[in-house]
Amino acid sequence: MIYEASTTAVILFITFVLFVLGLSFYFARKTKSAEGYFAAGGTISWQVNGIAFAGDYLSAASFLGICGMIAFSGYDGFLYSIGYLAGWVVALFVVAEPMKRLGKYTFTDALDSKFNSKQIQLMAAISTLIVSIFYLIPQMVGAGALVTPLLGLPHYVGVIMVGAIVIFIVATAGMTSTTYVQFIKGALLIVFSTVLTVAVCKNGINLTPYDHYNQFKTLDVLTENGKVSAISDETYQLIGQVEHAGYVFAKLNKDGQSRWWMLKDQTLTETLSITLKSDGTRLYNGAPKEERKFFQVGHASKIIVDGKEVDKTGPLGPFEFFETIENSTIVRFEKTKFQYESDEVNVWYSNPTPGNKIMRPGLQFKVDDAGFMGKLNFISLMLALFFGTAALPHILIRYYTVPSQRDARKSTIVAIASIGFFYILTLYMGLGAMINGVLDVESSNMAAPLLAKFFGVALFSVISAIAFATVLGTVSGLIVASSGAVAHDLVNKYMGIEMTSERKVYLGKLSAVVVGILAIGLGIMFKGMNVSFLVGWAFSVAASANLPAILMLLFWKKTTAQGIASSILVGIVSAMGIILFSPSMYVNYGLEASAAPIGLDNPGIISIPLSFLTLVIVSLMTQKQKKS
Amino acid sequence: MDHGPSVELGEDLASEKKSKLGLKLFFVYTLVYFGFVLINTINPTLMEKQIMFGLNLAVVYGMGLIIFAIILGLAYNKICSNYEDQLNNKEEQV
Numbered sequence: 001m002i003y004e005a006s007t008t009a010v011i012l013f014i015t016f017v018l019f020v021l022g023l024s025f026y027f028a029r030k031t032k033s034a035e036g037y038f039a040a041g042g043t044i045s046w047q048v049n050g051i052a053f054a055g056d057y058l059s060a061a062s063f064l065g066i067c068g069m070i071a072f073s074g075y076d077g078f079l080y081s082i083g084y085l086a087g088w089v090v091a092l093f094v095v096a097e098p099m100k101r102l103g104k105y106t107f108t109d110a111l112d113s114k115f116n117s118k119q120i121q122l123m124a125a126i127s128t129l130i131v132s133i134f135y136l137i138p139q140m141v142g143a144g145a146l147v148t149p150l151l152g153l154p155h156y157v158g159v160i161m162v163g164a165i166v167i168f169i170v171a172t173a174g175m176t177s178t179t180y181v182q183f184i185k186g187a188l189l190i191v192f193s194t195v196l197t198v199a200v201c202k203n204g205i206n207l208t209p210y211d212h213y214n215q216f217k218t219l220d221v222l223t224e225n226g227k228v229s230a231i232s233d234e235t236y237q238l239i240g241q242v243e244h245a246g247y248v249f250a251k252l253n254k255d256g257q258s259r260w261w262m263l264k265d266q267t268l269t270e271t272l273s274i275t276l277k278s279d280g281t282r283l284y285n286g287a288p289k290e291e292r293k294f295f296q297v298g299h300a301s302k303i304i305v306d307g308k309e310v311d312k313t314g315p316l317g318p319f320e321f322f323e324t325i326e327n328s329t330i331v332r333f334e335k336t337k338f339q340y341e342s343d344e345v346n347v348w349y350s351n352p353t354p355g356n357k358i359m360r361p362g363l364q365f366k367v368d369d370a371g372f373m374g375k376l377n378f379i380s381l382m383l384a385l386f387f388g389t390a391a392l393p394h395i396l397i398r399y400y401t402v403p404s405q406r407d408a409r410k411s412t413i414v415a416i417a418s419i420g421f422f423y424i425l426t427l428y429m430g431l432g433a434m435i436n437g438v439l440d441v442e443s444s445n446m447a448a449p450l451l452a453k454f455f456g457v458a459l460f461s462v463i464s465a466i467a468f469a470t471v472l473g474t475v476s477g478l479i480v481a482s483s484g485a486v487a488h489d490l491v492n493k494y495m496g497i498e499m500t501s502e503r504k505v506y507l508g509k510l511s512a513v514v515v516g517i518l519a520i521g522l523g524i525m526f527k528g529m530n531v532s533f534l535v536g537w538a539f540s541v542a543a544s545a546n547l548p549a550i551l552m553l554l555f556w557k558k559t560t561a562q563g564i565a566s567s568i569l570v571g572i573v574s575a576m577g578i579i580l581f582s583p584s585m586y587v588n589y590g591l592e593a594s595a596a597p598i599g600l601d602n603p604g605i606i607s608i609p610l611s612f613l614t615l616v617i618v619s620l621m622t623q624k625q626k627k628s
Numbered sequence: 629m630d631h632g633p634s635v636e637l638g639e640d641l642a643s644e645k646k647s648k649l650g651l652k653l654f655f656v657y658t659l660v661y662f663g664f665v666l667i668n669t670i671n672p673t674l675m676e677k678q679i680m681f682g683l684n685l686a687v688v689y690g691m692g693l694i695i696f697a698i699i700l701g702l703a704y705n706k707i708c709s710n711y712e713d714q715l716n717n718k719e720e721q722v
Contacts, residue, residue, distance in 0.1 A: 075686055082664070082690050089657045089697050093650035093704065097643070323682030360675035360686035361668050375669045382665045386658075405643075409708060413701040420694045427687075 009150050009461035016465045017165060020184075020472065024169045024177040033501045038106070038484050038508065039401050044179055046407040050414020052179045053398055055186025057084075057389075057415070058422055059135075059474035060142025060445075063189065063467055065532025066423075067451075068444030070430020071298070072332065074358030076365050077430055080532050081423035083382050087389025087539075088419065090547075092412045095390045098554050100399045100408040106481070107396045108489040111549055117561035118494060123568040125489035127545040128393040130572060131538055132482045133518065135392070136475060138534035140523020143471040145445040145531075150464045156524045162468070163520035166475045170512040174505070175401060175480050182473040188466045190418055193425045196448075196463065199455045200432030201321050205300050205328065206312040209437035210454070214295045216331075216350060219252075219261070219268040228263060242345075244338040249347060251340065257293070258286045262349040271349045272297065272333070272441055278342040296450065298439040301352045302329040318428070325431060326355045332363075332434070333441050348441045358434075373599040381536060384604035388539030391546035394474075394481040445531055475519065479512045486511035529588075536602060537579055544607035545571030552615050563619030571611035578603035642711040649707060653700050660696060664689050 044052070062084065069077030102110040108124035140159045147158025169177050220232040227241050228250050239251040239258060248263040249271070261268040272294065275283040285293035303310050304327040313324055333348040357363065365378045389395065399408045433439060433447040438454045440446050449467060453460035487507040491497050499507065526534065548571065549564045579585060582601045583593035600606070667674055667689075675686040 075690075078690055082693050085694050085697055086657070086661050089661075089700065090654065092701055093654040093657075097646065097650075101643075319681040319683055322684075322687050326676075326678075326682070326684055356676045356684065359684055360672065362672055379665055379669060382661075386661060406709070406712060409705060413705050416701045417698050420698045423694055424691060427691075 006457050006461065008457055009464060012461045013150060013465045013468065016469060020181055020469070021165065021168060023180055024172045027172070027177040027180070033505070038175055038480070038488065039397070043403065044401040046402055046411040047414060048179070048183050049398065049402050049407070049411035051186045051418060052182040052401075053186075053395070053411060053415035054418040054422070055182030055184070055189070055470075055473045056398060056477045057395060057419060057474075058186065058189055058470065059535070060139050060146075060467065060471050061532045061535035062422070062426070063193075063470055064142050064145065064445040064448055065138065065535065066426045067430040067433060067448035068446070069364065069532050070427060071433035071439055071447035071451075072444050073364035074332075074353075074431075074434070075360050075427075076363055077532070078427050079361055079365065079382065080385065080536070081426050083385025084389060085416070085420050085423050086386050088412070088416045090387060091390035091395065092409070092416060094554070095396075095550060096399060096408050096412050097405045099396055099550070100402075100405045106484040106488055107393045107546065108485065108493070110396070111553060111564060112493070114553070115561040115564075117565065119565035120561050120568075121489055121494040123565045124546075124549075125485040125494065127541075127568050127572055128485035128489070129482055129515075130576075131391075131393055131542045131545070132478045132485070133515070133522070134538035134541055135394070135535060136478050136515075136519040137522045137526050138529070138531035138538075139471050139475045139478070140519050141526050141529060141534065142445060142531045143468065143475075144523060144527055145443055146449065146464055146467050146471070150449075150461075150468070155527045159520055159523040162471050162475060163516050163523070166472055166479060167513050167516035169472070169476050170479045170483065170516070171509040174483075174508065174512075175397075178473070178476040178480055179398075179401060181469070181476060185466065185469040185473040186418065188462075189470060190422050190425075192459070192463055192466055193422060193429065196432070196452055196455070196459065197425045197428040199459075200428050200436075200451070201318060202315045203432075203436070203455075204313040204316050205303050205321075205324055205435050207300060207303060208311075209299055209435070213299065213437045214270075214297070216270045218270075221263070221266055221268055223263070223266060228268065231268070240340060242338050242340050245336050247336070247349070249338070249345075249349075260286075260345065260347055262347070269350055271347050273348070274346045274442070276344040276346075296438050296440060297331075297333055297348075298434050298437050299331055300325075300328050300435050301331050304328050321428065321431070322359060324355075325435070326359045328355045329353065330355060330358060330435060332358075333439070335441070358431075376605060377599075377601055380540075380600060380602035380605035383608060384536065384540040384543045384602055387543035387547045387604070387608060391542040391550060392538075393485070393542075393546070394477040397481050397484060398477070443528070479515050479519070482515040483508040483511040486515075533584070537575075540579065540603050540607065541572060541575045543604055544575040544611050545569075548608065548611040548615050552612070552619075556619075558619050558623065559615065560619045560622045562622040563615045563617075566618040567611045567615035570614040571607055574607035574610050575603045578606060641715040642708070645711050645715070646708045649704065649711075653704055657697065657700060661693060664693060 066077050066080050099110050102113040108121055111124050112120045143162035144155035144158040147153055221228045222230040227248055236252045236254045239253050241250045250261050251258055252261055260271050260273040262271050287293045305313055329352050331350045332353050334351045335348050337346050402408050402411055429448050433451040436454050438450040449464050452463035487504050492499055545568045548567050552559045578598055578600055581597050583596040584601045586596045587593050677685050679685050679688045
């Protein structure tokens with residue numbers, strides 16, 4: 001899809017970035033000690049910390065990823081909202097205060113507080129790094145996805161920009177500047193998402209979202225043996241046909257333009273297509289990108305209000321909005337891919353979906369008829385989200401920035417309230433994108449910003465700047481966590497190299513730079529993947545590697561150091577192993593999804609119990625060593 | 629000691645009580661959460677059923693989980709603060 005930069009957007013964007021950099025400079029002067037760098041000196045108030053939690057947590061995955069998934073697959077995207085938020089319950093009720101008491105700067109500190117074990121120090125630090133990097137990838141991808149429409153620059157430029165700015169923020173003032181960036185971003189995100197939600201409800205649902213919205217043409221045809229034999233409208237010539245995945249696609253030519261159409265009964269319907277020709281050129285709906293034959297989609301094909309069919313609803317109340325969608329039919333777009341002669345053709349065809357299917361799980365996560373594996377995958381996901389939040393290193397370290405346990409608790413509640421409220425809004429924003437003809441089929445991540453654009457360039461610019469800040473906030477938090485893992489956990493503790501506070505800070509900053517550069521590289525590599533999906537993986541690894549260790553340390557007296565270290569190792573290996581051999585990754589490698597040895601995309605249901613089991617068994621086996 | 633809190637913390641006499649409460653609330657929430665997961669796996673079409681205000685079970689239960697988490701959080705905070713005030717300030721009162 002073609003995106004153009006707008007001057008307002010660019011100006012707002014630059015202003016925001018300069019402000020953030022200025023803030024970092026200001027705090028840099030105060031951040032000399034290790035306490036200051038890694039834990040903001042323990043001076044952050046619970047109110048600020050609470051919103052900073054929200055700002056840290058509500059990353060590109062939440063805003064872009066979830067809204068995008070809801071826009072394309074309905075309620076299934078909202079499952080992530082529910083799961084992410086439920087995870088905070090675990091964090092609050094089980095983990096927050098104890099972690100505060102146990103740890104100094106990092107998650108590793110807390111785990112190691114009773115043992116002083118090299119194994120734990122090593123494994124926990126590695127786990128922190130792996131989870132942080134897994135979490136970084138979708139953030140960087142999100143950054144690239146945003147900068148493209150905002151500034152008209154290619155994906156990799158956005159990634160490099162974010163990387164550079166964050167490295168600067170973290171390297172100058174660590175946790176302090178990070179906290180305030182996250183606070184600002186959290187507050188802005190919630191305020192403007194509210195504005196967007198209100199706009200969506202006031203706009204209602206229209207069969208024709210806007211004047212120049214594409215009218216999907218249909219053509220009557222005659223068929224023979226399931227394929228097209230003649231077209232009623234003689235201005236179209238039939239060039240070729242392909243049978244694929246149970247559908248028939250026909251290539252038609254009119255006035256020198258060729259387009260792909262899909263056959264349903266005796267009708268051909270327009271589709272969107274991107275064709276990769278063997279010479280490397282790409283055709284969007286049969287023409288080069290510049291000719292702008294590609295268009296945005298998403299509309300209702302039938303709107304029912306109070307049992308009657310209407311062309312448009314007026315403004316809708318928050319409940320009415322959901323109710324109307326439940327009773328209506330929305331046209332979604334499904335993707336498929338086939339070979340035609342020497343071309344690789346990617347087609348998006350319309351799939352009118354009843355509202356009551358959209359408003360419940362099932363379109364993406366096949367709970368209905370996919371059998372055992374489908375259901376297992378779903379449970380696995382919900383498990384990972386539930387247990388993952390409390391185990392994310394960059395969230396855990398935020399407990400160390402407040403002065404007391406009481407503040408740790410209060411800030412967690414502020415976080416839960418703001419995050420919960422935001423997640424409620426995601427369902428409105430995602431559905432709003434689905435029905436207002438704004439979707440770019442190439443990028444589900446763009447759904448929310450494009451929805452904002454529908455309501456005006458000003459809102460679009462602000463939302464994009466916030467989304468960009470969103471990435472900055474989360475990436476900063478992740479890099480602080482990673483730099484802590486390297487400087488404090490690995491070098492200082494594990495390798496036993498004594499350092500002055502200043503040296504530690506210096507090393508922390510150096511690690512920040514290195515991890516930042518790594519993140520940039522990965523962000524460029526993973527372009528195009530839905531960010532929420534990628535984050536789900538970070539959660540799975542965190543839930544498998546970290547949480548069993550935390551829970552057992554807090555609640556089981558027989559936990560030993562070896563038990564903890566082994567469970568982290570098993571958690572990491574099993575979670576990553578299952579992910580690397582999962583159907584989704586196979587598709588990424590270019591192979592068939594069915595060739596994947598384990599049919600699970602989400603490892604949680606296997607890796608989490610496995611990790612617990614390992615901890616228990618190894619702890620019981622090493623009880624003697626503990627006593628001596 | 630190099631591990632341990634980054635900030636000086638006093639003794640917290642209420643911590644065991646708070647922990648127990650936290651666990652209880654955690655289990656309650658977990659049950660409700662997994663009720664949601666279970667319905668979706670065993671009887672997904674039930675989620676389409678209209679419950680109130682024209683909303684289906686999926687939306688009501690899903691939103692409900694979010695709101696329930698917030699309510700539980702607020703309740704937990706209130707009770708914990710009470711414990712802390714009662715138990716930790718006892719020494720000063722004597």
